[in-house]
Each structure stands twice: as structure tokens, then as C-alpha cells.
Amino acid sequence: MAKKAKRASKRPETHLVENFKKLEVSSQAVLLLELGKLYEKAKTTRLGLLKAEMDEITGSKKKGVKKTRVKPAAKYRSKKDKKLTWSGRGSTPRWMKEEMKALKLKPDAFLLKNPK
Structure with a gap:
């Protein structure tokens, strides 16, 4: 019974870390690069969603309307x-x-x- 309780308390990422340690250094480097790319893509996607949500809440962004500045008159x-x-x-x-x-x-x- 004690073994089951110990297994249940392990975090789900633990097996990934253990398998990562078993890889060769070159394989670890490739895997880290790929994970970095996936992380950046997920972060960019999440950031876009949060910005869209903020714009919806604040109503600050109106699509299709571009404000242009008027050149100041000469004095x-x-x-x-x-x-x-x-x-x-x-x-x-x-x-x-x-x-x-x-x-x-x-x-x-x-x-x-x-x-x-």
C-alpha cells in the first residue's frame, strides 16, 4: 500500500525528466531546441489570445479604422x-x-x- 501512495505523489513530468537523463547529450540538445521552438509558439499564441481578450474587454481596438495624424499648419x-x-x-x-x-x-x- 505504501508503494502506491508514493507513486501517486509523483508529478507527471517526472518520467519525462528521467527519460531525458537517459538520452545522449546530442539528442538532449536537439530535444531542447525543439522544445524551445514549441514553447515560443505556444507563448506567442497565448499572448495573442490575451491581447484580443483585453481589447474586447477595454474596447480599445477598433478593426478597420486607422488613425492618421494631420500635419501641423505652418506658423x-x-x-x-x-x-x-x-x-x-x-x-x-x-x-x-x-x-x-x-x-x-x-x-x-x-x-x-x-x-x-
Whole structure:
């Protein structure tokens, strides 16, 4: 009776570990590579399912709708080259710095009267 109780308490993975120990090192390496691939595939599948479930719960993902950003309107224009514009976001462009220094102007001098 004591032997049956001992067998029942063994974890199901134990026989796999025992068989793995019996293999040659080269066979163990191949098996580990294959198990790694299977694990990554299962993990990716599970992650996809969890993300889909989270999106369903939160309602954050709407299929087929892609949001695009609108390019910011220009607020400043070059005095020398009218093609050069700047939205006022980010660092001051090189052309503006050079013109401010050469013409001794302030940034307000480049402001567009009615930006679009």
C-alpha cells in the first residue's frame, strides 16, 4: 500500500525528466531546441489570445479604422525663401536661426499673418 501512495505523489513530468537523463547529450540538445521552438509558439499564441481578450474587454481596438495624424499648419515662413516654413514645434530650424542672425530679426518677424 505504501508503494502506491508514493507513486501517486509523483508529478507527471517526472518520467519525462528521467527519460531525458537517459538520452545522449546530442539528442538532449536537439530535444531542447525543439522544445524551445514549441514553447515560443505556444507563448506567442497565448499572448495573442490575451491581447484580443483585453481589447474586447477595454474596447480599445477598433478593426478597420486607422488613425492618421494631420500635419501641423505652418506658423512661420522664411523671408528669403517662401517655401521654407515651420510649425513652431520642435527646435528652431537652421534657416530661421541664420536669417535671424543675418537680418537681426526676432522670431515674431517670421510669423504668418493668418496661419491655416
